[in-house]
Amino acid sequence: FVEDMAAQPHNKSLLAASISNFSDGSAVNAVSLSDDESTIVAGYSNGSLAVLSKSPTGSNYRNFQTISSGHPGGVSAVTISTDNVKVISSGQDDTTGFWTRVSSATPFNLNKRLP
Numbered sequence: 001f002v003e004d005m006a007a008q009p010h011n012k013s014l015l016a017a018s019i020s021n022f023s024d025g026s027a028v029n030a031v032s033l034s035d036d037e038s039t040i041v042a043g044y045s046n047g048s049l050a051v052l053s054k055s056p057t058g059s060n061y062r063n064f065q066t067i068s069s070g071h072p073g074g075v076s077a078v079t080i081s082t083d084n085v086k087v088i089s090s091g092q093d094d095t096t097g098f099w100t101r102v103s104s105a106t107p108f109n110l111n112k113r114l115p
Helices: none
Strands: 004-008 011-018 029-031 039-044 049-054 061-067 073-078 086-091 095-099 107-115
Touching: 039 073, 039 086, 049 086
Parallel strands: 004 029, 029 073
Antiparallel strands: 004 011, 029 039, 039 049, 049 061, 073 086, 086 095, 095 107
8 A cells, every 4th residue: 555655767766655553553644765766755644754775785765863843734745855854744734844954964954934
């Protein structure tokens, strides 16, 4: 059962996210794959965002950052910029979040939230 997917047509990559069985019953609502395929950002029904980075071997992804205060009520959509330092998210709280980081090695911080 596929909940959301992201495609990179230039690299012919496809990422599909299925419902995850977290202890609180949260599911993946939205997912975005960076252009260089080094970062995945996922938005969950519990309102949190997860940033996953490609492992040093490149064979899998590992959790880099969890943002628990993403959007109360759940994340609707998420996208990551081509330079991997900006994320835009929207949620069931009818807001849009603008998240930034200095580099791909640093965590995202909320820069601005708009209604």
